[in-house]
Amino acid sequence: MKTKIMAxxxxxxxxxxxxxxLGSLFLYAGIAKIVDPMGFALSIxxxxxxxxxxxxxxxxxxxxxxxxxxxxxxxxxxxxGGALIATALFSIFAGALTINLIRGLDIACGCFSTAxxxxxxxxxxxxxxxxxxxxxxxVLLFDQxxxxxxxxxxx
Amino acid sequence: MTFQEGxxxxxxxxxxxxxxKPPYWKEAAILNIQTMSKQKVFQERFAAGVKQAALxxxxxxxxxxxxxxxxxxxxxxxxxxxxxxxxxxxLQGVADISLSEAFALxxxxxxxFLDARDPWSFKEGHLAGAVLIEPPDAGKxxxxxRKRAGSRQIIAYCDGAECxxxxxxxxxxxxQGISSVKVLINGWSRWREAGYPIEKGNP
Numbered sequence: 001m002k003t004k005i006m007a008x009x010x011x012x013x014x015x016x017x018x019x020x021x022l023g024s025l026f027l028y029a030g031i032a033k034i035v036d037p038m039g040f041a042l043s044i045x046x047x048x049x050x051x052x053x054x055x056x057x058x059x060x061x062x063x064x065x066x067x068x069x070x071x072x073x074x075x076x077x078x079x080x081g082g083a084l085i086a087t088a089l090f091s092i093f094a095g096a097l098t099i100n101l102i103r104g105l106d107i108a109c110g111c112f113s114t115a116x117x118x119x120x121x122x123x124x125x126x127x128x129x130x131x132x133x134x135x136x137x138x139v140l141l142f143d144q145x146x147x148x149x150x151x152x153x154x155x
Numbered sequence: 156m157t158f159q160e161g162x163x164x165x166x167x168x169x170x171x172x173x174x175x176k177p178p179y180w181k182e183a184a185i186l187n188i189q190t191m192s193k194q195k196v197f198q199e200r201f202a203a204g205v206k207q208a209a210l211x212x213x214x215x216x217x218x219x220x221x222x223x224x225x226x227x228x229x230x231x232x233x234x235x236x237x238x239x240x241x242x243x244x245x246l247q248g249v250a251d252i253s254l255s256e257a258f259a260l261x262x263x264x265x266x267x268f269l270d271a272r273d274p275w276s277f278k279e280g281h282l283a284g285a286v287l288i289e290p291p292d293a294g295k296x297x298x299x300x301r302k303r304a305g306s307r308q309i310i311a312y313c314d315g316a317e318c319x320x321x322x323x324x325x326x327x328x329x330x331q332g333i334s335s336v337k338v339l340i341n342g343w344s345r346w347r348e349a350g351y352p353i354e355k356g357n358p
Contacts, residue, residue: 034222037229037230038230041230041234042245045236046317052233052234052235052236053233055234055236056230056231056232056233056234057232057233059230060219060223060229060230060232061215061216061219061220063219064215064216064218064219064222065211065212065215065216065219067215067218068211068214068215068218069211069215072207072211078207078208078210078211079207080200080203080204080207081203081204081205081206081207081208081209081210081211082207082208082211083204084201084204084205084207084208085208085211085212106315106318107317108319140204141197141200
């Protein structure tokens, strides 16, 4: 039983599914933020974690990182690296969410949309983030690059 | 052919037959299970991942910087994040009203306050005469708001300089055809601290 669970968790097919999910989400989230840098900057500001001088820098560059790792995961080009960055990002987001949930700040998530009216953060957002974190960890550890561009080129 | 001869031939065949290679995906899975316990494989994997990650980061940095250089609606690399500029940005084009102006209108009975906060905060205390309208419900209550406001100036408010609910409400009403709604930024705190009339109780 234990080995079966282990085999399932480390299954490369599962990795493929997670890559598709994470890749699409990152592409979507990244593009939404590139379209509205001011809105995203405001979201970051509201978290009250970054110094003022870095807010815009993050708002300008982070969406591109999301788009690039989204493409990397979806197409399977350097997907291990993409998963590594994704894991790091989700950990950072989890930290930011937790801090502000404890502080009780009434702020918008700014996760998949930059709209200030997107609803305030709550523990569900943290749970969602942690699930995505687990997915990226799985890809990081077990992905075998099914249906990846890298693999297709080798064949 | 005796049984023993047959066995010999079979064994030879086993030795000489070209080894059938499992398809690449199975091979990968087998390899994966066989070596999973080996720390070294993960270490190598991690090392490759770090290299790839660095490359991906550089590509995104390059793209981000180049796009920033050409886009017309860009934001500056370093923005001003004083409370005032944040409030102005978060107004998103909605007009705001100063506290003294709002109070003057209230005194002359020419102001109609909309509380955009939650029912609990409203119950604990709100501007005298204010009506609780949560931004998502704005659409349903348009006709009532219009009727009750009459010719008075509609003023939406929330609490805290960064609360966007007042702005959200004003925008929602604007969509429904009630324009000229103004926002009293940080309305509840400023109104209460100024000692202006407040009420308690259910919506």
